[in-house]
Amino acid sequence: MTDANSYTGKLVTIERYILEQQQSHPEATGTLTNLLYDLALAAKIIASKTTRAGLAEILGSAGEENVQGEEVQKLDAFAQRTLYRLNDHTGRLAVMASEEVEEIIPIPERFPVGPYVLVFDPLDGSSNIDVNVSIGTIFGIYRRKSTAGRGTLEDVLQPGRNLVAAGYILYGASTMMVYSTGNGVHGFTLDPAIGEFLLSHPHIRLTDKPKYYSVNQGYQPYWTPGVQAYTEWLQRDTPEKKGLSLRYIGSLVADFHRNLLAGGVFYYPADRKDPKKPGGKLRLIYEANPLAFLIEQAGGYASDGTQAILDIQPTKLHQRVPLFIGNRILVEQAEALIRTHDQTAVSL
Ligand code: AHG
Ligand code: MN
Numbered sequence: 001m002t003d004a005n006s007y008t009g010k011l012v013t014i015e016r017y018i019l020e021q022q023q024s025h026p027e028a029t030g031t032l033t034n035l036l037y038d039l040a041l042a043a044k045i046i047a048s049k050t051t052r053a054g055l056a057e058i059l060g061s062a063g064e065e066n067v068q069g070e071e072v073q074k075l076d077a078f079a080q081r082t083l084y085r086l087n088d089h090t091g092r093l094a095v096m097a098s099e100e101v102e103e104i105i106p107i108p109e110r111f112p113v114g115p116y117v118l119v120f121d122p123l124d125g126s127s128n129i130d131v132n133v134s135i136g137t138i139f140g141i142y143r144r145k146s147t148a149g150r151g152t153l154e155d156v157l158q159p160g161r162n163l164v165a166a167g168y169i170l171y172g173a174s175t176m177m178v179y180s181t182g183n184g185v186h187g188f189t190l191d192p193a194i195g196e197f198l199l200s201h202p203h204i205r206l207t208d209k210p211k212y213y214s215v216n217q218g219y220q221p222y223w224t225p226g227v228q229a230y231t232e233w234l235q236r237d238t239p240e241k242k243g244l245s246l247r248y249i250g251s252l253v254a255d256f257h258r259n260l261l262a263g264g265v266f267y268y269p270a271d272r273k274d275p276k277k278p279g280g281k282l283r284l285i286y287e288a289n290p291l292a293f294l295i296e297q298a299g300g301y302a303s304d305g306t307q308a309i310l311d312i313q314p315t316k317l318h319q320r321v322p323l324f325i326g327n328r329i330l331v332e333q334a335e336a337l338i339r340t341h342d343q344t345a346v347s348l
């Protein structure tokens with residue numbers, strides 16, 4: 001049994017850590033710091049609802065379809081509302097965009113605007129809600145590009161290289177918030193007894209002995225020869241690594257988090273199973289870019305199979321992208337095998 005009194009080491013709350021990081025930027029106004037606090041608060045609110053998700057009043061779908069054509073679960077709607085309500089009036093944001101909302105989300109006219117742009121996937125892994133498996137929230141923060149007034153679509157359609165901060169919240173056995181402002185990746189674990197995120201994983205770096213590969217192997221019949229060859233390479237002992245074990249949860253945040261801590265690669269290639277989604281399933285703005293920013297900060301790499309995710313100029317709000325993300329040597333091997341085997345398949 002542990003309680004708040006059983007802590008013996010140095011206790012660092014997320015608020016204190018974010019503030020200490022801000023102090024190394026004397027030019028900082030505190031706006032980004034406060035925006036990160038707002039997200040930590042959203043995380044606590046969504047976590048407390050998630051813990052009770054198995055209870056009857058929240059189980060089941062809301063009976064609507066989101067812009068991706070998928071059924072929206074009630075918890076998705078709750079997470080969407082929470083993130084919106086905590087951020088619409090603070091004067092820190094110019095505009096928001098969410099995986100669950102078709103158009104950009106303007107800041108209401110009655111509230112002031114600020115310098116930042118917030119993009120998010122409010123509830124990632126929604127197919128896992130009803131079966132009590134880990135889910136998450138993903139966010140990215142940009143500086144606005146437009147110079148005055150309400151934020152615009154152009155403020156949202158920025159390459160991931162422009163991110164100033166990104167992170168995720170994992171609602172798992174424990175709730176964790178993991179983020180980076182470009183100065184390493186730091187992880188915090190929520191102590192529900194005291195309602196605080198406490199620093200548990202400072203300066204996360206990828207190990208050079210990766211353990212896992214994560215892919216939906218059920219789609220193997222639809223993979224290109226390059227992705228087939230890549231998967232076989234991952235499974236074998238090679239000069240660079242031992243053969244990897246397969247782990248796949250089906251919640252990107254949870255799969256990413258495990259591989260961040262244990263080393264490995266997650267991929268969701270551009271398979272042909274669903275002709276309506278020829279460019280993969282995951283979204284560039286809400287999923288791939290924030291996680292690509294984090295993986296580079298941890299010493300890894302993310303690619304669409306041909307180029308760095310962070311270098312892609314988005315053209316559409318809900319653009320999908322193939323994603324290979326994890327240890328650099330593993331992701332570069334995916335690029336090499338796709339180059340060799342899929343020259344005709346790149347036009348998928
Ligand atoms: P979301 O719940 O935000 O729509 O995202 C679901 C995504 C992602 O979390 C996961 O990696 C992937 O869907 C799993 O897809 P498959 O079931 O096709 O493997
Ligand atoms: Mn998602």
Ligand code: MN
Nearest residue numbers: 099121123124
């Ligand atoms: Mn989602």
